[in-house]
Amino acid sequence: MVTETHGQEISHLQAERLRKLNDLKAMGINPYPYNFKRSDLCAELQDKYKDLANEERTEDTVIVAGRVHNQRNDWMFIDLHDVSGRIQLFSDAKSRPEYLQNFLPLLDKGDIIGAKGKIRRTPRGELTIDIEEVTLLSKTLQPLPEIIEGKNRRLGITDVETRYRQRYIDLIVNPQSKENLKRRAILVREIRRFLDDQDFVEIETPILNTEAGGAAARPFITHHNALDMGLYLRIATELHLKRLAVGGFERVYEIGRIFRNEGISIKHNPEFTSIEVYWAYTDLYDMMELTENLIKHVCHKVTNGLVINYQGTEIDFSKPFRRVTMQDLVKEVTGKDLTGKALNEAFEQHCEATLIQPTFVYDYPVEISPLAKKHRDKEGFVERFELFIYGRETANAFSELTDPIDQKQRFLDQVQERVGGDDEAHVMDEDFVTALEYGLPPTSGMGLGIDRFAMILTDSASIRDVIAFPTMKKLN
């Protein structure tokens, strides 16, 4: 049977749910009520009664609420899931009250319900609530993918397009997807906690800017109507945070969304989240310490350990991270002693992919680092490091360039490159140079890709598995 709702054809599965919805309404039941008070979460009950023996009953009445994931034997057994976990509900078809006999068959898998009853453990060892009352809290009109769990049964949906476009379905039926986002939330929380505990201050800087600076990347362009003015979405938070350091915020950071108008891949999403940290009166080597400690802290809090498995490869965060200069590394791998852009190219081509374990690569050529301070000893180099994990750049840091005259010249060099056809070269930021003229203390700065770090800590192959709603093409 195919009928219609708001102009769209619907399947017989949806029609069946609509029929049940109407039957419920005819019974005087509001399928979308306003609130519900529960006494316990499922996981709390599982823990509280973990010592309850098989076949043992209690007189403890509890109230739970959640989504119906499965039912067996004409709603005799119901698997109910809430944010914490699951519990089984029981209602004997032979002895249940008439209203339940009429009401329960009008439910569907996926419906949100509340239930009240006494706790017991079945002969098979399943903690169960004997239903006394059931309340419909939200009727589902869409059929859900398979959500029955079992050893030989595949779970949920595997179609990645559906998973990304309709993440709510993915989250309902695929426990791993929910776990990834939970872990990401812990990761972000622990970064904040680690920095806040050391008196770093989080400050939000503009996303809309008249110029997109602080990185080499193509920006997104938008428009402000009232001002009739073109604006760019930020490609980095760097230049604003350093202005804050000029203003006296000696320890400052921002966790925020960055937008880069570039390709999409397994490790690139057009919008992604970075953290940038600026720490006055310190240099690159202090920042290396801070970064290593931050990563170890977060890894421990998220995974409960320091040795993790990523895509079948063990990654060990427990030992001191390797530290090697770009020149030494390139020489080690290729036997060549290079400088400048050639050094960086050789590094990217031959070395990056080999850096599986956490590795700080430092001392970068000045040509590719227009915001980093010149190396105190080595001509042609800057004080910069990048942290590589699983062959991927995960963090990037400098002894920040604080000399306004040098900074102006570096910007001018970038402008020349832009004129020469490099549309990703940095743009001139006169006000930033002016800020430096007011005095930026010696400062180290570090940026870290939250999404890529989250991939590592959730064992996700794709960046899209740690972004709730990744960028997708419009349909039709």
Next chain:
RNA sequence: GCGCCUGUAGCUCAGCGGUAGAGCACUCGGCUUUUAACCGAUUGGUCGAAAGUUCAAAUCUUUCCAGGCGCACCA
């Protein structure tokens, strides 16, 4: 942007010139303290879209749409 691959029922997939299929889900009946419950019956499709070749197209060709992977770009 380029190359390779994918798109069939709510979900997972088979079919690859000859009437559109399976398992699970849904619905109905049976049975009732299950653990993928079980037994039986039914229902369910513009085979991503359009055009072409053919007596005949899910299947072959072309174009388009969406997605995946790799390369390029990049963090």
